[in-house]
Amino acid sequence: MDYQLSEIVFFHRKKSGLTRNQLADLAGVGKTVVYDIEKGKETIRFSTLLKVLKALNVKITFTSPLMRVFNEKS
């Protein structure tokens, strides 16, 4: 699923100089989660993924042909 999620997490964790346990603690999740994500597992909870990405300062954005229309409203 080419979202390279595992690579992104690994890359950011390494650049942050964190071990998996440290990242897990920082994100407030179990250590198994970080292990699983970097292993390529995608059947994790979205909320759990958000915690990890937040700890790594990675933002999620949604894009689509319609998103411009979406952003112009509100």
Next chain:
Amino acid sequence: MDYQLSEIVFFHRKKSGLTRNQLADLAGVGKTVVYDIEKGKETIRFSTLLKVLKALNVKITFTSPLMRVFNEKS
């Protein structure tokens, strides 16, 4: 969690002229999932969310100060 995920899904589903059941069938997930997402639930599986977003032609991208460095490698 300001990712407005629920609004994004709702917006795209409506623009696609799909009912929740139709979207659920199209995405290959249970109808409860679409209901939950639009209700704002974030404790859903990432893989399940991907299915729904794929059916709506919505892409996920990850951004961070480090992502430029990440993209320049490979």
Next chain:
DNA sequence: ATTTATTTACCGCTATAGCAGCAAAAAATC
């Protein structure tokens, strides 16, 4: 106004995500 379609909201069930603990393998540090 009546019918039809959609949404909201529950239910019980099954599969599994997430957890901590452990130990062996691999990598990094000394």
Next chain:
DNA sequence: GATTTTTTGCTGCTATAGCGGTAAATAAAT
């Protein structure tokens, strides 16, 4: 090369995501 740290990979346990079914409330179509 010996020691320490990190990673990989299991384990059993608990909480819950996802499922289809049902039914009432709401909205849309006739």
